[in-house]
Amino acid sequence: MTNPLLETWETPFGLPPFDRIEDAHFAPAIEAAMVEGLAEVELIAINPEPPTFENTIEGLMRTGASLDRVLGVFYNLAGADSTDAREEIMREFSPKLAAHSAAIYGNQALFSRIEQVWLARDALDLTPEKARVLMLTHRGFVRAGAALMGGDAARMKEIKGRLATLGTQFGQNLLADERDWQRALSEDELEGLPGFVINAVRAAGKERGAGGPVLTLSRSVIVPFLQFCPNRALREEAWRAWVARGENGGKTDNRDVAAEILGLRHERAQLLGYDDFASYKLETEMAKTPDAVRGLLMEVWEPAKARALEDAALLEERMRADGVNGPLQAWDWRYYSEARRREEFALNEAELKPYLQLERMIEAAFSCAHRLFGLAFKPLDVPLYHGDARAWEVTRDGQHVAVFVGDYFARASKRSGAWCSTMRSQRKFPDVQGPIVVNICNFAKGDPALLSYDDARTLFHEFGHALHQMLSDVSYEMISGTSVARDFVELPSQLYEHWLEVPEVLQEFATHADTGEPMPREMLDKVLAAATYDMGFQTVEYVASALVDLAFHEGEPPADPMSEQTRVLTDLGLPQAIVMRHATPHFAHVFTGDGYSSGYYSYMWSEVMDADAFEAFEEAGGAFDAEMAEKLERFILSAGGSEEADVLYTKFRGRMPGVEALLKGRGLAA
Numbered sequence: 001m002t003n004p005l006l007e008t009w010e011t012p013f014g015l016p017p018f019d020r021i022e023d024a025h026f027a028p029a030i031e032a033a034m035v036e037g038l039a040e041v042e043l044i045a046i047n048p049e050p051p052t053f054e055n056t057i058e059g060l061m062r063t064g065a066s067l068d069r070v071l072g073v074f075y076n077l078a079g080a081d082s083t084d085a086r087e088e089i090m091r092e093f094s095p096k097l098a099a100h101s102a103a104i105y106g107n108q109a110l111f112s113r114i115e116q117v118w119l120a121r122d123a124l125d126l127t128p129e130k131a132r133v134l135m136l137t138h139r140g141f142v143r144a145g146a147a148l149m150g151g152d153a154a155r156m157k158e159i160k161g162r163l164a165t166l167g168t169q170f171g172q173n174l175l176a177d178e179r180d181w182q183r184a185l186s187e188d189e190l191e192g193l194p195g196f197v198i199n200a201v202r203a204a205g206k207e208r209g210a211g212g213p214v215l216t217l218s219r220s221v222i223v224p225f226l227q228f229c230p231n232r233a234l235r236e237e238a239w240r241a242w243v244a245r246g247e248n249g250g251k252t253d254n255r256d257v258a259a260e261i262l263g264l265r266h267e268r269a270q271l272l273g274y275d276d277f278a279s280y281k282l283e284t285e286m287a288k289t290p291d292a293v294r295g296l297l298m299e300v301w302e303p304a305k306a307r308a309l310e311d312a313a314l315l316e317e318r319m320r321a322d323g324v325n326g327p328l329q330a331w332d333w334r335y336y337s338e339a340r341r342r343e344e345f346a347l348n349e350a351e352l353k354p355y356l357q358l359e360r361m362i363e364a365a366f367s368c369a370h371r372l373f374g375l376a377f378k379p380l381d382v383p384l385y386h387g388d389a390r391a392w393e394v395t396r397d398g399q400h401v402a403v404f405v406g407d408y409f410a411r412a413s414k415r416s417g418a419w420c421s422t423m424r425s426q427r428k429f430p431d432v433q434g435p436i437v438v439n440i441c442n443f444a445k446g447d448p449a450l451l452s453y454d455d456a457r458t459l460f461h462e463f464g465h466a467l468h469q470m471l472s473d474v475s476y477e478m479i480s481g482t483s484v485a486r487d488f489v490e491l492p493s494q495l496y497e498h499w500l501e502v503p504e505v506l507q508e509f510a511t512h513a514d515t516g517e518p519m520p521r522e523m524l525d526k527v528l529a530a531a532t533y534d535m536g537f538q539t540v541e542y543v544a545s546a547l548v549d550l551a552f553h554e555g556e557p558p559a560d561p562m563s564e565q566t567r568v569l570t571d572l573g574l575p576q577a578i579v580m581r582h583a584t585p586h587f588a589h590v591f592t593g594d595g596y597s598s599g600y601y602s603y604m605w606s607e608v609m610d611a612d613a614f615e616a617f618e619e620a621g622g623a624f625d626a627e628m629a630e631k632l633e634r635f636i637l638s639a640g641g642s643e644e645a646d647v648l649y650t651k652f653r654g655r656m657p658g659v660e661a662l663l664k665g666r667g668l669a670a
């Protein structure tokens, strides 16, 4: 059988030949590509020549090209247009691909050659970009445990295995607690709830065969219930059940699981030569140190707390007017805050939507990219993987830049959420490759398709990531596009959201589907005001969680995470009617895997930067200031991971980011 996945693609722009690719091609292609990749790596490892940058580091970059190409297609299809066959391939190959990667990182002969190049680096006269990829390659192997010997290597393997098991267990316990709790609601108890909440609890009752409406702990049920249920005792009961997830004793209790995870992470960091897990984790981030993270969070904490306390007083007044005495409690906040929102910031989504047509919002995102970076977009007629996916050629001054694929509509075969990926990343070594960049969203179809304001922001957000990929201009794929620190990667995307809010952009592109009239200014103002409503509460519950996460991973691990959590929150003076957004026993970000452990802060870190970066445009002369746009491209969008994120940001802005713009944006400035 000829397998198109393993051929050279003689297609326009080297796009995958989707009209010829079948699901049956994937498994044999991935198998063959893994074998080929390992053989290529082995040739480098056993090379009798002394190790050099070219024969070892660049040599490694030549390996695995077939696997990259096949997986570039497969992962995109598995996420955007899944089938049973594709899910089966995913299940079969996830462990195989993990073992493949472990075999490369565990190749001692290979690591020894990398180590020799690393030790000789000062004498090699490398370009800055080459020096950077050498450092990243070496660091990647060291962090994976390649330098460990004998008993240490065995212990590391044991720790990794145990951490994987504990992470899964933490998530499953949480799921079990959410699934097992329900509270039957009488018809009387539905009184005062809006229709959509009543529908949700009736649907939950039906789904669970309860013979009547039930309250569950699914976020989409419990949060609206707490917002709208006028029965205070019932709110308290529901809230207590919700915050007790993972903390109910018995087999699903997560408290001991969390303690063991923290202990093992600490041991793992120390085996690798770090003081503690936070130092290990933050080494690769823009923040770099726990002190930098804490410094930033504390600058936001005090103003947020002050706002939250002011808001609490207003909400307590409303509660008194309801005839309830005593202090405002955590189960009261959402209820009185929702009542206040309806009165002061009401937004009519139904009136707003006709102004946000998908087609016009795509045009708006393209138009901003044209004004800022000179990019032009031309529809391409090429075979893709699904009828809803569309492609454009991206050019500048007539020169090819990239292929952009937009796949905007929800369907059953698509994973939920929105994301940006590539089928091919930009690089110049070993050959020049223009990127193929994909944006996937889950918008509702319609004629015309209309977006909510959040949808429109999502479209701009993902397009910001796409620009980071398309404008990338580096030699090596390893540092191309979005291959940057986790606390830096959301800067281009969150920054691009700001252009949606530029009045002249909405004036031109947010036009009514029927009348063609631009969105009225009062409507825009309302949209923007609603976006910052209740930010004191939201910031406080988030920052409290981020600071607890940080404290858990600094220094010796706590024997009892719950008492450490209490200590941190007491020191902070958490307002009494607010709790952590995610308390320890259900803090899935931190305990189900390593992605956000000691890294929950990064959402806010990115927001500080995007606010600060957009302010640079406003200070310079407006959203389309040519000089700032040129700097943004030169130092951030084209630079990928070619330098440390703090260095790149400082080149762009002239200084490190400050929190003032974020406080203003969240309505928290004094």
Ligand SMILES: [Zn+2]
Binding pocket: 461, 465, 490, 493
């Ligand atoms: Zn993003």
